[in-house]
Amino acid sequence: xxxxxxxxxxxxxxxxxxxxxxxxxxxxxxxxxxxxxxxxxxxxxxxxxxxxxxxxxxxxxxxxxxxxxxxxxxxxxxxxxxxxxxxxxxxxxxxxxxxxxxxxxxxxxxxxxx
Amino acid sequence: xxxxxxxxxxxxxxxxxxxxxxxxxxxxxxxxxxxxxxxxxxxxxxxxxxxxxxxxxxxxxxxxxxxxxxxxxxxxxxxxxxxxxxxxxxxxxxxxxxxxxxxxxxxxxxxx
Numbered sequence: 001x002x003x004x005x006x007x008x009x010x011x012x013x014x015x016x017x018x019x020x021x022x023x024x025x026x027x028x029x030x031x032x033x034x035x036x037x038x039x040x041x042x043x044x045x046x047x048x049x050x051x052x053x054x055x056x057x058x059x060x061x062x063x064x065x066x067x068x069x070x071x072x073x074x075x076x077x078x079x080x081x082x083x084x085x086x087x088x089x090x091x092x093x094x095x096x097x098x099x100x101x102x103x104x105x106x107x108x109x110x111x112x113x114x
Numbered sequence: 115x116x117x118x119x120x121x122x123x124x125x126x127x128x129x130x131x132x133x134x135x136x137x138x139x140x141x142x143x144x145x146x147x148x149x150x151x152x153x154x155x156x157x158x159x160x161x162x163x164x165x166x167x168x169x170x171x172x173x174x175x176x177x178x179x180x181x182x183x184x185x186x187x188x189x190x191x192x193x194x195x196x197x198x199x200x201x202x203x204x205x206x207x208x209x210x211x212x213x214x215x216x217x218x219x220x221x222x223x224x225x226x
Contacts, residue, residue: 031211033213035214042216045213045214048211048212048213055211056210056211091157093157095211098208098211098212099207100146100207101146101160101203101207101212103214105158107156108155
């Protein structure tokens, strides 16, 4: 069964450093998302991406965040200057078509900012 | 977005049927009801989606009454591996990407 993959599984970085989280969505899917979950809290939507552009973003997704689909297979989330409060599990998800809420989530990247 | 209310936690035993009810009193005409499951340190997993009446798949059933102000996820014959958080989500399909808005969910604990 096709699945969404994410790398790395765990990233430790220092405050102020840039990080890039990588995702490989399911190959024929058209919609891509990033979510995050701070330990013990809700899963929060960050951004959705369709047709090579951002279709929606949350208040969390400020100028420090950016997304890219550089080569038709990878989908990346960049945080330019990490803060302590960016420590969380980051999930990538992909969706085949826009007529459902059936999204496929990856295993997540645990980001720890020290 | 319709606000949803579901129990914080539920306990069950292996082999029993579990019904988790979600209240969504201000559901809109275009809203769909979707349920996700999440195990610790894993990404959420889609379970089922419905608009009205009953939907069944190989994992669960979703019962939606005529007024659509609530819905019930039914898990037949649960096992220990069904211990997870279950989320009820309500929203309209936009066709241009459908963000998921998660609440705190229902922590289901299944025991022997």
